[in-house]
Amino acid sequence: MNKFLFILFLSVGLLGVQAQERYIPSQSNLDNRAWFEASRLGIFIHWGVYSTLGDGEWVMNNQNFAVDEYNLLPRFFNPLEFNARKWAKLFKQSGAKYITFTTRHHDGFSMWNSKVSNYNISKATPYKRDITKELVNACRAEGIKVMFYYSLLDWGRNDYLPAGKTGQGIVGRDTTKGDWRGYIDFMKAQLTELLTQYGRIDGIWFDGHWDKPDQNWHYDELYKLIHQLQPHCLIGNNHHLAPFEGEDFQMFERDLPGENTTGFGTSADHVGKLPKEVCGTIAGSWGFDIKDRNQKTFKEVLHYLVKAAGSDANLLLNVGPLPNGEIQEYQQDRLKELGAWLAKYGETIYETRGAIVMPHPDYALTKNDKNTFIHVLNGKAGTITIKGYYPNVYSLVTYSGDNALTYSQTPDGLQIEVPQSMVNEHDLILKLTEQ
Ligand code: FHN
Numbered sequence: 001m002n003k004f005l006f007i008l009f010l011s012v013g014l015l016g017v018q019a020q021e022r023y024i025p026s027q028s029n030l031d032n033r034a035w036f037e038a039s040r041l042g043i044f045i046h047w048g049v050y051s052t053l054g055d056g057e058w059v060m061n062n063q064n065f066a067v068d069e070y071n072l073l074p075r076f077f078n079p080l081e082f083n084a085r086k087w088a089k090l091f092k093q094s095g096a097k098y099i100t101f102t103t104r105h106h107d108g109f110s111m112w113n114s115k116v117s118n119y120n121i122s123k124a125t126p127y128k129r130d131i132t133k134e135l136v137n138a139c140r141a142e143g144i145k146v147m148f149y150y151s152l153l154d155w156g157r158n159d160y161l162p163a164g165k166t167g168q169g170i171v172g173r174d175t176t177k178g179d180w181r182g183y184i185d186f187m188k189a190q191l192t193e194l195l196t197q198y199g200r201i202d203g204i205w206f207d208g209h210w211d212k213p214d215q216n217w218h219y220d221e222l223y224k225l226i227h228q229l230q231p232h233c234l235i236g237n238n239h240h241l242a243p244f245e246g247e248d249f250q251m252f253e254r255d256l257p258g259e260n261t262t263g264f265g266t267s268a269d270h271v272g273k274l275p276k277e278v279c280g281t282i283a284g285s286w287g288f289d290i291k292d293r294n295q296k297t298f299k300e301v302l303h304y305l306v307k308a309a310g311s312d313a314n315l316l317l318n319v320g321p322l323p324n325g326e327i328q329e330y331q332q333d334r335l336k337e338l339g340a341w342l343a344k345y346g347e348t349i350y351e352t353r354g355a356i357v358m359p360h361p362d363y364a365l366t367k368n369d370k371n372t373f374i375h376v377l378n379g380k381a382g383t384i385t386i387k388g389y390y391p392n393v394y395s396l397v398t399y400s401g402d403n404a405l406t407y408s409q410t411p412d413g414l415q416i417e418v419p420q421s422m423v424n425e426h427d428l429i430l431k432l433t434e435q
Pocket residue numbers: 057058207238253279286
């Protein structure tokens with residue numbers, strides 16, 4: 001065979017292997033994307049048997065546990081103070097429209113009564129109750145939608161072996177038992193449980209791809225299964241890359257779209273056109289860490305939300321409950337403060353679009369049908385210049401409409417004079433109406 005034909009056959013062959021059916025989202029999925037994009041605030045919950053050690057959700061990896069040592073944890077995961085209704089009421093009070101709950105994190109422990117793994121809340125803990133079910137029902141009763149976080153990566157199972165980039169120091173797994181096909185089928189069985197036993201689920205939030213970035217994760221099968229079981233269900237994958245075929249939203253971890261302060265690689269050219277979500281923490285850590293002194297202030301959390309909306313993304317704000325099932329007071333306080341703020345100013349966040357200009361340390365802009373909202377975040381009086389060209393400004397007033405501001409369009413942007421009397425240390429909201 002000549003060289004040209006050989007290359008041609010090879011390319012056709014490779015294309016055949018990698019070809020994925022083009023994904024055409026259902027109408028219910030498109031509607032759900034619109035709901036998601038309008039929601040702007042969700043609550044992320046990192047909670048599992050790792051919480052008992054108070055050392056974050058990566059403790060199994062970071063402390064190089066042996067699998068049988070770690071497997072003692074479920075025996076004393078007994079969250080007697082867990083009250084799904086209380087949680088759901090708190091989430092409602094925060095102004096959030098949905099939650100994303102860690103049904104299974106990287107340690108592989110299932111927070112529901114899984115039939116394909118006994119390593120779960122109902123079978124391996126004294127608590128026995130199906131926490132996922134209680135949470136779903138309680139949130140539903142409050143009108144809050146539910147998404148499930150599901151880890152692709154697993155530090156405990158033999159079939160996941162050989163280990164990926166993480167979990168290399170975890171001992172006690174049988175390296176002769178690696179079975180990738182079996183592992184994919186296991187995940188499909190678990191996802192089927194999650195999507196058939198808990199009613200309507202609005203999203204699946206995958207994480208862990210980066211552990212084996214070159215592995216074939218069979219997303220064609222996983223995503224197809226999800227969309228077959230619940231067509232409206234939104235799929236997102238925290239792979240830190242541009243969206244893959246079959247995904248419905250794109251997430252960014254501790255960074256606004258296009259930023260890359262974390263080193264996860266969400267550079268500007270990875271930002272796609274799907275609805276976006278930024279996730280971040282109230283504490284420093286996702287899962288409960290007893291020495292976590294990084295407690296964010298209301299101002300920090302609010303700026304997270306405003307800047308996320310200003311970059312056209314939702315904020316998925318994380319709480320890391322205690323092992324006994326309580327959410328720490330300061331985390332509750334942040335959620336209540338956000339809710340009180342949103343009750344007054346929600347119009348400037350919900351159902352708005354961002355990315356008119358990208359957020360700046362001093363300001364962020366959101367827009368609805370009637371107005372553009374300028375959120376002045378620097379807490380200062382004086383001149384502030386908002387990038388962009390606004391030739392048709394009809395009026396520029398404070399959110400209440402009581403006070404007008406002086407402004408002028410300059411080559412650098414819209415120059416606004418903020419008098420001392422208007423300074424707001426959290427967020428001075430200005431309403432710009434165009435002709
Ligand atoms: O490893 C996880 C981490 O524990 C946490 O769940 C975050 C949430 O976005 N995602 C991973 C790191 O990218």
